Amino acid sequence: MHFGKRLRQERLRLHLSQEALAEALAISARSIRRWEQGQALPQASVRLQLSRFFGLRPEELFEDQETQTPHTPLWCVPYPRNPFFTGREEILTTLHTALSINQEAAFTYVYALHGLGGVGKTQIALEFAFRFAQKYHAVFWIGTETAESLALSLLRIAETLQLPERGDRDQQRVITAVRDWLMTHHQWLLICDNVEDLGVLDRFLPSRRQGAVLLTTRLQALGTHARGIPLLPMKHREGMLFLLRRARVLEAEATGEPMHQLSVQQPSHYAAAAELVTATGGLPLALDQAGAYLEETQCGLPAYLDLFRTRRAALLQQRGEGAQNHPLPVSTTFALAVAATAERHPAVRDFLRVCALLQPDAIPEELFRQGGEHLGATLEAVFRDMLDWNRVVALACSYSLLSRQPEAQTFSIHRLMQAVLLDAMTETERKEWASRVVEALDAVFPEVQPTTEFAPWKKQCDRLVPHVLLCLHRIGDAEGSLALASLAYKVGQYLREGGQYAEAEPFYQRAVHIREQLLGSDHPEVARALNNLALIYWKKGQYTEAEPLFQRALYIWRQALGPSHPFIAVALNNLAILNAEQGKYAEAEPLFQRALHLSEQSQGPEHPDVARALHNLAELYTGQGKYAEAELLLQRGLSISRQALGPDDPLVAHALYNLAELSQEQGRYAEAESLYQQALRINEQNQGAESPDVALALNGLANLSREQGRYAEAKALYQQVLSIREQQLGQQHPETAQTLYDMAIFSQKQGDLGKALSFAERALKIRSLSLGDAHPKTVATRELYAQLVQEQGGAEQDPPSPETS
Template sequence: MLISPFGDMLKAFRKRKRISQRALAERLGVHHNTIWSWEQGNYLPEGKRIVLELGRLLGLSEAETRQLLEASLTALSPHWSVPYQRNVFFTGRGTLLDQLHQLLHTDHAVALTQSYALYGLGGIGKTQIALEYAYRYALEYSAIFWIEGETVESILASLGRIAEHLQFPERGDSDQQRMVAAVQHWLTTNGTWLLIWDNVEDPELLYQFLPPTRQGAILITTRRSSLGTLAHSLELSPMTLDEGAAFVLRRAHLNKAMRSDESKPHPSEWGTAQELVKVMGGLPLALDQAGAYIEEAGCGLSDYLQRYQEQRVPLLGRRGTLGRDHPHPVTTTFRLAYEQVKQQHSLAADLLCLCAFLAPEGIPEGIFLGRTASSEGTADRIVTDLYQFDQAIGALRNFSLVQRQPEMQMLSLHRLVQVILQESMSEQEHMQWQQRVVHLLNAAFPAVTSDTGTEIWEPCEQLIPHVMACAVTLPACLQSQEFAELLLKAADYLDQRSQYERAKSLYQQALQIQIQLFGLEHPHVASLQSKLAYLYRLLGNYEQAKLLFQEASHVLEHALGLEHPEVAYPLEGLAMVYYEQGKYELAEPLQQRALLIREQARGLEHPEVALSLNRLGNVYYEQGKYELAEVVYQRSLQIRERAWGPEHFRVAGPLSNLGDLYREQGKYELAESLFQRAVRIAEQALGPAHPDVAFTLVSLADLYREWGNSTQAEELYQRALAIAEQALGPEHHAIAYPLHGLALLYQGQGQYEQAEALFQRALQIREQRLGQDHPKTAQTLHDLALFHQFQDKMSEA
């Protein structure tokens, strides 16, 4: 008699229900002795369906039914040859297991074999999923056989175990071909079996050892992304944050505080576990190693994270004392794969090394297809043959070291592949690959000038993550002019997209490189100081901006002459600082001088002249010189329309400024048409979330408020406020514009509490960002005082 946990469990549940063996058999529709045989352990139900029906008849809960199903796997399938125990720490992957079950179900394998391959990076958990599938659905197959598919020797050994299990006469035959033929014959003449081929490296071995005709299901695990006509491929992704966190907590035996269903651990550990999953990129092997280390060392998750930051490679190279299910640690797994790639295809290995220093996701294939020599004149390996490139990517995909998104022409790789590749390089190799990455990115990154439009935004956006990765990781010794150029181009783009904080960090880094290369008195340094100063001005740091503009102006005038066009940049920047501080009398002569320099150097129709005209018009407007402002605004608009066309995003600026001017003069219809055109152009060109759109919306809202259209005004103010807060942050000085306008609107509507709160917030921002003496601060303070006076009169009345 067999010892049967299933039988004991069934007997206990049946007695609790107070139903006899015969009565249960009748309700189930089976022979009256069947229940007795199950409880005695003579044999088990033939499939999952019967066990589920038992659970229903006995009134079992979902958890109890699951327990009964698990117990029914005691004898597994009638023919079972799987060399591994079930992984007690297996976690998640439910969606994929359900998908495999649908694809490999015995009902689908009547006429033809259903073959599916799980592919992915080494350590991604392919074998463990196949193993869990075998145990979970064992009762649905007449036989489950496991074949170690890496080499001819391992395949023959696995087939020998199957022959032994089936008691074939040929099982001990010295002629192994007779043994193989016997197994193949059995697979041909029997059905509803599951054959698992684990870790297939060479598809030719499948052709060699599988029988030509067969009935059953085949599940293959492999690193190869495609097995041709042998199987349909399913890519295995890293664990999700929740799956990975639950797994590492279980593996480290830190899940004691989890609820009985173990669906969510205690909050004190959950966030740290998720952070570890992020660091490991959701790679199950790495998480298993981390859990094993935590268990063996007796440390906590936070302790492990700290140790990992200090000693990544030793920890990734430590498998743990009981890591027999996967013989190699992460470090060895990836290094062996890289060495195999290097032997097979040197260009593929080179591409992988380049990818190691980029961001892991969204790597544009185009950066590898550019020019062939670096700016220093040294030879640089570049792909010019697309067929050769495809072959190289194919070699990497055979080991799942990269993933390719052909519709987007992008590549990606796991971050731990990057870590291990970098750590395995010498210092000299580090430098060589980093220099090549900088060269490739600099060659690919478009230059942002006053003439460029939004057409460059998409390629720039694709490259920005990779530039930022270089900015963080490249060492101080790699401070080249080409790296500075790359940082500058990326910063210029981020500046144009109003991502000021990110742009500032790149400008600062580029400036430090320029200072090291050329010294403080060089024109390159001064020009970059001007760009950084412009950013400080936009961020409201006027003192720092003023200092940099003055230093840059002094250097450029001394080095290039008083009339050189480069001199106009710091002059105009300084004028804008004075303008935003309300010092219009200081701003006007500087702005006029900058305009004159550009007119003489660039010509009267140059876009840079239009920029100076627009800014000079702003100074005139604030001084009440409306006629002069209108003249320069109109001229700026005409130059830009002729240079770029009437729908270019740079046309929106003078349109909006003219609208402000006409609104101030009471020409509401004319102002409205200009504002609406400016909003439409800005939204189409820059996107609805750009801060320039918000500023134009505020101007249009001001017009509607003054015009008496409160509903539209409120809607525009609220939208502008949301855009500006999202793009610039809640404390940026520009936030005060929609706040102030909305406060005036609510005051006029009698919503006094809302109005006062908005006045106070606008005043606080302007006092902190602009200073108490700024005209805009004074205006807000004045309007708030009038508001309080009005409230006092209302109280007296």
């Protein structure tokens, strides 16, 4: 038979279009067309790829086989081929390689497709059997769900083989006869579907065999019984094509082109399909269920999506007519698996309930290990014993209900598993577990302290923030608790430190509101939230909104804690900074002095808080040109910091940085450079080479090099600073804008007005968006931008508007 005709025959046997075959082989559809039309032949490497894909020997595909008829294998598979089977080419190729008759290993090892219930294990095994049947002399299927299904399957095999023992009432004699046949024959494929007990394989699998064995199972721990091939849900595009085929929106043989046409002709249906695939997490059983419902009711994809949003629990319980290979709906499949594992340890169900209330991916293990005391008595007892904890995790993972990522120390759970778990809880249970999860998250989520190191703090927050935000979104203030207020407060800190001031504001407002409700409007914890909300307004340049909040926090602390409490110094210091930012130096100075005096009285003259107060007052004097007074204060603060905290503390680095800026202002460049380098060394040692404080010292060195005309050195430093700030703080952070502003001035000095204008434009957009148009730094940037436009000789134009997302 001509190669082109044989290629077409094999392609149609697998129900593949030319485009689908080309996509599976990563070659062009044009090549497929030319081969089938006899216009060309594939290269040697592609010939081998084609042979492996179709499960044929190269000579079968490329030599004249017209006189030969393919053999018909013995066939004992109780299900028809699924006409809607879609994609999964990568896993089918893996199975084809693993179970190839040309490999002795295929007859030595048992291979197992394992994964979550409903992920498509049975359908892939069935497609593999039909697609590659010609490779084997016999193909057998054993259902292992129950003892009855196992016995019936073995009886069917005995009948197919016409074994003398097929009518024997003694089941063990039938099993022995089938096992003897498998031991004495070769090139067979045995598929054992839905294996729940690996020990059952020993009953009928011969220890010595010349055939291939494929299992499908939810079990992850396979031990020495089998080599595992994990199966994940469908990829997004694959899931969409399957859903559209199953719902008969597209033909069963349709490929990517009809789906593209649907996106153009019926965009609402296409968008609904895309959202459904995302909502179901690409689980084939859920997509098949949705497709069956759509086929039966003809309600249309947008209407089904609306139903899924409002009646999800009911839809997940409906399997549809004609379901044979997997008759149970998603809801029942998952519920049975949860019940089976919970029977083996009572903590498993509670563990899964907690995971159901979090984001489905990257659930941190420390939430359980460090916050376990808040998650109920059953789980708390488990967390005390690492062996017991690992057993609970193993049980939850055993049926693929959960997956563990040991290197990242996280868990993942399918979103539909979460849905089934949530739907199974009463409203009272949901509220109780949501409250427990909030308390656990609050216990683990770190709060910013004066001595907090930025990098490890941010890393821990990054792991927890997605889960915290979800809980804060789900729980209303009516169900508020002190733990919820604390979480909102900490998330506000996290966003503020990242320069996301507008995003941080509502979280601080929520913390104020809940604490006022639960503690009263004059409680010190209310004042803490008010103080931080005021900091947000100050950072955004909203000084009129910030000042009354600082004043109110000061009043509450005075009334509740007394006039000498350290928090009073904090409030006075913040009011002083607010005035200094607005150029109200006369009002700021006495406030700084009172804060310093109070810190000395309440904490002692050698306390680090005194050093901080000295630094703040010194910065005011530097801005006023009072260099002598500023230097005395900074030297005293540096001495206190070194004595109290050691020579390499971040507070020491802060004092050195301020002294460096002072020296630079006075033109003492050599001294300034030495001080910047000392601050840089301490920050690198404490926080690593990529920390924001390192960037601050490098930015000072860059400005110093710029002023001295060392442009090559300055350029390299600015680029390093920009890279650190963009990576660590984000592209929209005010500190990133500061570097862009400095780079604009640098480019202006070099005469590169094009670059200068570009940097100034980016800085202005960031500052307008994060700080507001009235902030002094925004005003300064706008003036620089206008100056650059004028220098470039351009017509007057409005400065760029900030881009909002």
